[in-house]
Amino acid sequence: MMAVMTRWWAVAVWFAAASAALASGSLSAQDGDALGQVTYERWCAGCHGLDGTGDGPGAGYMLPRPRDFTQALYQIRTTASGDLPTDDDILAIIDRGMPGTTMPGWEALLSNDEREALVQYLKTFSRFFSADEIPQPLEFSRATRSNADVLAEGERLFREVADCAACHGDGGRGDGESSPALVDDGDFPIPAADLTENWLFNGGGEAEDIYRRLLTGLDGTPMPSLADVITAGVITDEQLWAIAHYVRSLSPDNPPGITEVVRGVLFEDAPLPSSVDDEAWDEIEGAYLPLAGQIIVMPRWFHPRVDGVWVQAAHDGETVAVRVSWSDPNNSPDPEWADWKSQVIALMQPKEGDPPDEGPTPDQLVVQFPMQMPEGMERPFFLRGDNRRPVYIWQWQSDRDGALEGEARGIGTEAFLSGGQDLTVDASHADGQWQVMFTRPLVTEDENDLDFVIGEAIPMALFAWDGDNGESGTRGAVSSWYFLFLEEATPATVFVAPALAMILTAALGFLVVGRAQKRERQSGKIKSETPNS
Ligand code: HEC
Ligand code: HEC
Structure with a gap:
């Protein structure tokens, strides 16, 4: 309660003494502020706006929106709810950024002086800060032991x-x-x-x-x-x-490391997991593959729900099983989320001519491989390939039984094969998580299917959509290429190491897409016989 009162009290004082506040604001605007202002306008205004109201040119494509500093609302503080942050709080967030949002960390990029000047400059956007009232941090007790x-x-x-x-x-x-x-x-x-x-x-x-x-x-x-x-x-x-x-x-002991390879564990004696919730999956290590919004092809999508998927794989020499798990709060389409969906679409597709809400759309998952095992490091364009190098895909969606196999030569050209489907799927949604398991014979009669080769790095990319987050078509989450490696009966480490050495290191977030884009531009220039590592 105290917290709420503090804010109203501050508003009242601001009204009563607006001119005085203005005067004292300009008094403090001295040298430090000049550095603060220059640094702010260069690095921060693009998102937070020149006047600090949070509406810089990039803001319309971000959720959460960049902070409006005139409101003096700070999430990450050491002070009581409703109180202003301390200078150290603001500095700490500028240094570290806000993981999970577009707010970057600046510690490595800006000098101490610049970052400290920024703290003071941010405060000038709001009349709530005053030199007389210094916010006090709470006292935090020491951590207890966990067991x-x-x-x-x-x-x-x-x-x-x-x-x-x-x-x-x-x-x-x-x-x-x-x-x-x-x-x-x-x-x-x-x-x-x-x-x-x-x-x-x-x-x-x-x-x-x-x-x-x-x-x-x-x-x-x-x-x-x-x-x-x-x-x-x-x-x-x-x-x-x-x-x-x-x-x-609830989270792993360490944040998932950057992996390039999903290991397909060899089941020599035991049967392969037979369903999506088979306990055998618990024994298989998962690889976390980060996903990012699809921002290359129009319409773009800057607000993907799925920021990463866990992938596990196993094979028994004849059949491969792949289980993909990801957080998604509901099984779309779900009327309870209809409002959420239309709000997100309205906010993230603000331009005229952007596609409207298409009505109920399901959750979807696509697992993509090249149509044929590539030579060297050559891979198709990660967004569904192209004419020269088509891709082979598995597609699952929440409002349909079964999965489809298909091929594509570019986004929007997906064609699904009729009859003779070799792919089976089992899916479950529980506690805010989808788990989808695909199984397929390693080798099939169909010449359009990729034959999975044991002991080689098989390129694999994943795409996920949350229908009730407004996602469908090109509006969804994408990964760049990773590799599926089906273990051989002999210890496979010998073979993995050289493959790993050639593989580029993936980056998180938008970097995934940025790099894939660049790689594609480069490979476009290089003739096909040259491996573009
Ligand atoms: C690419 C866009 C972007 C840029 C550039 C950016 N920010 Fe942010 N910033 C955000 C977003 C988005 C949020 C809100 C995140 C949220 O609400 O969870 C935010 C929040 C903040 C907050 C609020 C922290 C809190 O505890 O609530 C501060 C302070 C901040 N930014 C300072 C800065 C400064 C200083 C710079 C320049 C050095 C900067 N930002 C540059 C996007 C950006
Ligand atoms: C009324 C809904 C609501 C309730 C109740 C709630 N939370 Fe949250 N919580 C949220 C929202 C929304 C966010 C995301 C805030 C954001 O993205 O900035 C969040 C974020 C968090 C975070 C992330 C903090 C961070 O640094 O980003 C943690 C941890 C958390 N909640 C734990 C809890 C725990 C524990 C409880 C119960 C004591 C709880 N929450 C109760 C809505 C709620």
């Missing part, structure tokens, strides 16, 4: 007491019943964070970070602060730590 009992207690509180599951869902993937209706203070739809991907938390993914966010809240978003609940004695500080430890435990 199985603590995690069980954390899970109970998460689900039953602190109401986290209402937004984040029982499994933490952002599929709680309130999630389709969540909006931020600017009235923009905002997803409840996927708590199984802590490397994308805005304010850091360790238990300490989570504990702080729970105490301070994320101002400007629906994510509440638990400070009042603690003051009221509903939960103790120790229990808050239990929740933080539990949330931390």
